[in-house]
Amino acid sequence: MFTRAAFQIPDMDRQRQVLNRVADLLDDGTLTSTLTTTLDGFTPENLARAHEMSETNRSVGKTVVTR
Incomplete structure (x- = not known):
């Protein structure tokens, strides 16, 4: 999809x-x-939480981590 751009x-x-x-x-x-999950705020804590969630498989x- 992004090839065009x-x-x-x-x-x-x-x-x-x-x-x-x-x-x-x-x-x-x-x-x-x-x-399924939205973490409000682009903070180090939310980034760590998102990474932890991903690592658990x-x-x-x-x-999504919002701004």
Whole structure:
């Protein structure tokens, strides 16, 4: 998906179309996000916590650390 942006290929607009379609599918429930954990604040503590969660190999889904 990021090849277009990285290499500035002729059909750059296609990436916008694809991302908009994915957003629509997420909005209507056809696709579901794999996000399961959100850690609020880009702090050393939250980064350490996210890393710990990843190291356990028991974390299911995606973890996001917000700004």
